[in-house]
Amino acid sequence: MEVDFLLVGQGLAGTVLSHRLLALGQKVMVIDLPGGNQSSRIAAGLYNPITGKKMVKSWNADLLFPEIEPLYTELEELLGTTFLYKKNIYRPFLNIEEQNEWMGKTGDPGFEPYFEKIFSKELYSEVTNPFGGILLKNSGYVDINTLLTVYSGYLTKKNALLEATFEEESLEIGKSGVSYKGISAKGIVYCNGLGAMKSRFFSNLPFAPVKGEILDIIQRFYPGEIINRGVFRITLPNGNQRVGSTYTWHDMDQGSTENAKNELLEKLEKLVPEEVSAIQSHRFGIRPATKDRKPFLGEHPDFPGVYIFNGFGAKGVSLIPYYSNTMVEMLLNGHQPEKEVNIARIKKHNSNF
The missing domain is CATH 3.30.9.10 (D-Amino Acid Oxidase, subunit A, domain 2)
Structure with a gap:
């Protein structure tokens, strides 16, 4: 069998990247063990533009968030099921100073896409919110378990899913591509979360589970x-x-x-x-988080055709829609990902990679 790309892992990363490639007419084979993807399957799937104790705008929010709901809505329509739940997020203020600070941000155009309303008084008697809180928009959650299960059936119908444990020792790297148990491809992409830590290609990447x-x-x-x-x-x-x-x-x-x-x-x-x-x-x-909290995208420096799309940690639902487009641009057009997420950044600090 000949395909354009082999993808290892059908967690959220492998699901979205394979969808992007299939939508562009590429032929893929996803290798995935049924019952795997534990990290993706138990994740709450929250996407939240204002995060952390200091309630700051999520990293790269202005790039990431316009991609989130369109991508998952597109997948819902393709699969004929519901897994995207668009919901406002209510974040109580801890004190009057925080309330005043956010009142001052209401006119900031950088925050406008994420504000729904600010409350200066208690919104819910059931919640500890004596100073009110902020109601965020462009937020919600994805039922990742439902998405992965239904998408697995979709891949099976397209003869694009090999349900098996990936055995790296059977992977052969050639001058014009890769081959694996009778399947040849232009390249292979490791989307298998912590499984990449056991790979002979990517074990030296600084994952921080x-x-x-x-x-x-x-x-x-x-x-x-x-x-x-x-x-x-x-x-x-x-x-x-x-x-x-x-x-x-x-x-x-x-x-x-x-x-x-x-x-x-x-x-x-x-x-x-x-x-x-x-x-x-x-x-x-x-x-599968990373030490610098940025994902891993790129091609192995010594093995052409061996790629990684991984390391999305707790924010995969937010990061993967945008960066899957970045990865597709690399796979199909050779465009390098930006330095913040490119695995080329690792070589400066890790002579073993």
Whole structure:
């Protein structure tokens, strides 16, 4: 079989990149083990333009956010299913100084695309918000698990999915492309998250995995908005609430932990002090983050045709729509990604790569 590109991994990165390539008439084969993609499948899928304790605009927001909803809407139409939930995010102010600071930003054109409304008084009696808060737009979440499952079926119908463990020792690199178990291609793209850390090509890249845990709970309070300060709280279509997420760089063990559950419940109580009547599920994933918190895009310096599209960490839903276009431009037209995300930046600091 001949294809244009082999893609390793059908997590969110592999899903979106393969869609971009197929839409441009390219032939792809995605290699993916059923039941994998744990990081993508447990992710809450939040896209949020104002982040962090200091409530700053997300990195590259003005480039990233115009691409998010059009891409996922396009995939919804292609697949005939719903997984994009456009929702405002309500972020309570911590003090009067923060309220005043954001009142002053209402006339700033740089923030206008992300402001819906500012409240100077309590919006919800169920939320700890005595100083009011900011209501953000161009935000929401993606049900990544549904997207990956339905898209897997789509690839299968197109004979573009090889359901198997990728065995790198069977990959052959030639002058005009690559071959893998009888499949030849112009190139291969590693979209397989932490799996790339075990690759002989990319094991020296400075990944910095981050473990995250989330809860699905039952709590009486059903706002239309996502409530986000310290933790996020999303009302799901079934009426349950999703709460997350923890971030740890130290505990990389497989499995959810009591410490993370308690941390989430304590932060939730501070934000929404309503009784939690049940915990429906407690899940974990290990995100393929990087040391500089920027993704990895590019071609291996010593092996032409071997590429990586990876390292999106906790913000894959926001980053992948824009950077998948960047990756396509590299694969099809040879355009180099910008320095901030290009793996060429690593060579300056890592002589082994």
